[in-house]
Amino acid sequence: MARDPLLPALHTGVERLGLTLPEGAAEALITYLRLLERWNRAYNLSAIRDPGEMLHRHLLDSLSILPYVEGDSLLDVGSGAGLPGIPLALARPGLTVTLLDSNGKKQRFTRQVALELGLHRLRFAQERLAHYRPGQSFDTVVSRAFAALAGYVPEALRLCRPGGRVLAMKGRLPEEELAALPRSLRGCTLTALDVPGVAGQRHLLTWTAPAVSATEEANP
Known part of the structure; x- marks a missing residue:
């Protein structure tokens, strides 16, 4: 099979991000x-x-947050066509990724991707975030330009394990969205991302889910 002409650009972008992909991941991406x-x-x-443009604005943009993904389970909220969840799953094969999206055609596409690429640790949930009750918590919850922070962060923290991470991928720093959060949720870590080939600002906002208190541990 002929080598895809986009592969060199992907390898260059991954190197610029300071990442190392497992064998076969670049081709799968x-x-x-x-x-x-x-x-x-x-x-x-x-x-x-x-x-x-897809390579830079979809693949490399998604991969840019890989160092900030905590643990072995990730929930991608408003995953759409599988971004950032599918690139993260390909870059970290041990990661179990759940794609949450209410759009049926997008879920059909991501299921087909999982079938063709053999992504056995990919999970699917066709549901709205506010109604999603999975019966489990996740090490990392992420959204990529999914919704205003006030509609995302409290629900994401509900689904995140104690001590886990809630991530929000944004372009320009969303100062108005941050101001609209409850005061207790305004404290987050802001990281400027440098995504190869992507003009304009990119930011990652990170919250840590509260740890379980000693009282809660003693009285489950």
């Missing part, structure tokens, strides 16, 4: 991108049409 490109023509999964 490109296969995912090509599936997204093909399905996008009929299902309008992404406003970005150019594959080279």
Whole structure:
């Protein structure tokens, strides 16, 4: 099979991010991108049409938060076409990723990706965040430009294990959204991300879920 012309750009971008991918992950990421490109023509999964732009604004943007993913289970809220969840799952094979999205056509696409790429640790939930009751908590909960922080952070913390991380991927620093949060939730870690090939600001906002108190541990 011919080498995909986007592979060198992916390898360069991954190197610039300071990451190392497991064997075969780069090829799988490109296969995912090509599936997204093909399905996008009929299902309008992404406003970005150019594959080279997809590589930077979808794949590398998603991979840029890999160092901030905590533990072995991740919930991707408003996952859409599987971003950032699928690139993170490919970059960290031991990670169990649940894709939460209420859009049926996008869930059908991500299920097909899981089938074609053999992503056996990928899970799916077609539900709205406020109504989602999975019966488990997650080490990391993430959203990528999913919604205003006031509608996301409290619900994400509800689904995050004690001491786990809630991540929100944003472009420009969302000062108004932060101000709209309850005062107790305004304290978060702000990280400026430098994503290769992506112009403009990118930020990652991180909250740590409260640890279980000694009283709660004694009285489960």
